[in-house]
Amino acid sequence: MNQTTDSKKYYPTALALYITYFVLGIAATIMGQYKLNFAAQWGAKVLENGSYDVSGVVAVIAAIGLGRLIAFPVSGPLSDRYGCRLSGVSGCILYAVFFLGIAFSPNLYVGYVMAVISGMANSFLDTSITPSCLEIFKEKGNIANVFTKLSVSIGQFVLPFAIRFVAAEDMPFHTIFIVTAVIIIVDGIFLLILLFPSFEKVKKGQGKEKEKMKFAPAARLIGACNTVTVDEEGRLTGHNTDGVGFVRNLQEHGVEVNGKKMVLLGAGGAATAICVQAALDGVSEICIFNRKDEFYANGEHTVKKNHRSSSGMQNFHSSIRRGSCIKGSNRGM
Template sequence: METTNKKYIPLIGSLYTNFIFQGMAAIILSQNLNALKDSWQASVQQITLVISAIGLGRVIILYFAGYFSDRFGRKKTVQLGILSYLIFFIGIICSQNYLQGLFFALFAGFSNAFLDTSTYPTLMEAFPNERDNSSLSVLNKAFISLGQFLLPLITRFMIDHEWYFGLVFIGCAVGLFINLIYISSLSFPERHAFEAETPVIVEEAVEVPKSRRPLFKYEGIALLIFSFTSVSTFNIFILWVPSFAESLSLMNHSNSLVLVSAYSLGSFVSVFLTSYIVKKGVAPTLLLIWCSLISLFLLIGMTFFPSVPMFLIGSLGIGVFAAGGIWQLGLATLLELFSKGKGRVTSYYSIATSVSVMIIPYITGLLEKNSVSMIFGLNIFLTAIGVLAAVVIRYRYKKITSQLTEVDQAQALESVETKIV
């Protein structure tokens, strides 16, 4: 990292702190599902509807958040993101019913969008060198995983000691408020138009058949499907694996929460492992296939051959193979294939993710009426679709890049390596 930019290290640390709480916010409602049911006198389906509101909030505000960040600055956008999370955490425990909870859950989605559209540009503007900002961006996922690792342990401790469940919400709010005060005292880098140098896979001047050019209706759509299914795989898992273990009488409630910590540990380790493997020369599109396929086998094993060891291995494995970086590899591949209009294609990819976060909790909540096993059946189905999408992506990518020289291929691969976020 450039010495002149080391002054931004405290700022980056503060931004990472936000992502710890973002990781907690993503699972805090499902981790306290039983307590919220009792507090609001609500059904499981009503609680999952509240969880779905987080995705809805992100979809509603995503475009505006990007505009606000570019127009009014990263600092104000980060501050808005933190304030939105404060409203979420305090609002949930002050809610008297699930409808009020649904309203406040929207603010978690707002915050997610505000923080994403301000943090990533800030990293790029503070450290313009692409290798620096890419290595910093990958840590965002690591800190999200850290939050998701810690929260189940905290929740289990509180359940075992019969403490008020709202204390963890208050703790998150206090931590964020302190970080808000601290970050407000820091200076942000000057905004500028940042555009990483990304080689165009097929230049317009090159005369190649249309079938060998990137076509959004093929690999573009396949990558959007992959965005939806890959996020669905691990979101369904972290929302429902404790309930699944309980329904099979494998674990009691407090012990089942630890499965999410095992998943988060796998995700944390895999962020760095995935980056290392790609840098060693393994094709990212090949990793999409293998990671999705292994995730599929793990889900099948947990569903049809349930046991405590299988659930522990499956939780760790889903964290490693489904949540440790393949979504980011998919985005990097999309940006490589469609290097013009990166902002637009990135928004498509993010919207596919947001739709998953919005509808999947509600659909799984409806399935829970019959059996939690049906929820994991749905997860197997969606993950299988993700495998098929990954195969299409791999096939089309190889077909397109076959027109490049060996030098061009090496440059393109290096571009994908440095874009894992």
């Protein structure tokens, strides 16, 4: 109930966003309706039948797709980092430039640049409208998408009637371009002042990818995991089962480590896992004995990480009398 009430304050924003797609529908087809007019405006070759060569206009129309490709790597990250409002307003500005620029373009080259700008506007609006409307209509995502396509279709449906009206009133063909530019400018102003759903700023190196994999305390302290679990939401958690398996085996045989002193022979991988798990399970003191080989520094590091005291090379027999002795050297467990 609260979510629905909160969403209603964004309905004017949704309407303004759908109007931009109405304009998009016009922009996608209007140049194809005026190929001969643009060919004449750009000084195209006159054919034998008295019409103009429209091949250059067709090439300009194809540049709309190029504009989308150019803006695609920029529009998405821009929307993620600064919000959908900026992308939406940017799309409106670019479309205004397109409609006014193409209407009075003196030659094919300027027309080509305007078509590229039209494609860029399309790309910026895509990264604003869809995520914003899905956020506004959280529980009705399918309806939000239907209205997006409907807005485009309405623009394409209305355009032929507008063309016929302009022709019947003997107005210049630029009229529709100018009127559409005014619509998108006014709509862009509304997008500047209307409320948008809040968004989380995406910071570099702090995306969802980084949060997908978590590590259990033992795996984090050991620095290695041998088991990965997946929860219902698809999040991964890394575990190390070496230490917990060993401690559980001790408990099953009546040996508790909580509050006890542990003497550990060796400081390799298996010994590290046992040491960490014992510390997590409440062992009072851990004494690690190891030769000064490649694992010696590893043993000291393990003790420091677990904040447990180490007796170093103190008398082994006095240490073992008060707790459990575990052999974890490279000679076997």
